[in-house]
Amino acid sequence: MKILYFTATGNSLYIAKSIGGELYSIPQMVKEGIYEFSDEKIGIVFPLHAWAVPPFVVDFLKRATFNCDYLFAIVTYGIYSAAVGKHLSDIGKEAGFKFSYINRIRMVDNYIPTFDMKKEIKKEPKKKIEQHLEVIKSDITTYKQGMLKETFLDKMATAYMIRREGKPFSKKRLKVHVYGEGIENYITVNDHCTQCGTCANVCPVANIRMDNENGKISLDNRCFTCFACVHHCPSNAIHIKGEVNENRFRNSHIKLSEIIKANTQK
Numbered sequence: 267m268k269i270l271y272f273t274a275t276g277n278s279l280y281i282a283k284s285i286g287g288e289l290y291s292i293p294q295m296v297k298e299g300i301y302e303f304s305d306e307k308i309g310i311v312f313p314l315h316a317w318a319v320p321p322f323v324v325d326f327l328k329r330a331t332f333n334c335d336y337l338f339a340i341v342t343y344g345i346y347s348a349a350v351g352k353h354l355s356d357i358g359k360e361a362g363f364k365f366s367y368i369n370r371i372r373m374v375d376n377y378i379p380t381f382d383m384k385k386e387i388k389k390e391p392k393k394k395i396e397q398h399l400e401v402i403k404s405d406i407t408t409y410k411q412g413m414l415k416e417t418f419l420d421k422m423a424t425a426y427m428i429r430r431e432g433k434p435f436s437k438k439r440l441k442v443h444v445y446g447e448g449i450e451n452y453i454t455v456n457d458h459c460t461q462c463g464t465c466a467n468v469c470p471v472a473n474i475r476m477d478n479e480n481g482k483i484s485l486d487n488r489c490f491t492c493f494a495c496v497h498h499c500p501s502n503a504i505h506i507k508g509e510v511n512e513n514r515f516r517n518s519h520i521k522l523s524e525i526i527k528a529n530t531q532k
């Protein structure tokens with residue numbers, strides 16, 4: 267079994283490791299230009315972003331070929347996953363593959379514009395991650411077929427977010443991220459930055475430059491707001507506009523070195 271994963275703060279890597287099999291980081295596959303995979307079972311594990319599949323994972327899936335009998339996807343999320351199952355199925359239809367099984371697992375929500383990471387970590391036991399993980403593992407072992415049950419409203423929510431393509435909402439209270447241009451106004455860097463390079467090492471799209479004369483890092487416009495740089499900065503120098511506070515998160519089972527190994531583009 268092969269598992270392809272993307273992770274920013276370790277939740278999806280923890281799930282991928284727990285399911286077992288050979289692990290392949292999607293950022294590393296993109297870096298090496300590998301898009302064809304063969305095995306009896308193949309799985310994809312990644313975090314939900316804005317009620318949908320993150321654009322980086324969409325681009326990868328649209329270029330990928332899977333030669334397997336059983337293709338599954340597990341989406342990690344924090345609060346509400348809308349119609350991510352339909353989004354995945356639609357991507358598969360367009361790219362020419364079909365998922366046998368799609369499921370999701372609730373974990374710590376790492377979305378700092380809305381959530382205090384300390385409180386989220388405290389709430390983690392209530393999410394019963396290990397119990398849900400056991401069900402998912404057993405489903406995969408027994409080749410269970412099945413999709414997520416999603417309502418009309420869930421589908422409307424996901425379709426709306428996909429149409430927005432990361433454009434900011436006009437209402438200031440809805441602190442929703444922005445992709446690409448304008449990112450430097452959304453993700454800011456303060457004077458605590460030591461240009462240590464951790465952020466550049468965890469960035470899956472090589473979007474961070476260290477050559478800035480003012481002694482701080484700077485961002486290009488390939489960012490899709492996974493927040494890896496923000497959560498793993500050892501000086502807590504990287505901030506999101508409107509973030510709840512300075513608390514940050516990394517899955518307790520995952521080391522920073524594993525995130526770097528998964529995401530580095532060097």
Ligand SMILES: Cc1cc2nc3c(=O)[nH]c(=O)nc-3n(C[C@H](O)[C@H](O)[C@H](O)COP(=O)(O)O)c2cc1C
Pocket residue numbers: 272273274275276277278279312313314315316317318342343344345346347373374375376377443491492493517
């Ligand atoms: C930009 C962004 C958007 C997110 N949107 C959602 C969302 O719409 N619904 C949700 O339940 N969780 C959302 N999350 C939370 C993540 O899906 C969740 O914390 C995930 O487990 C993180 O996985 P990772 O540690 O592998 O990166 C979002 C996180 C980020 C960074």
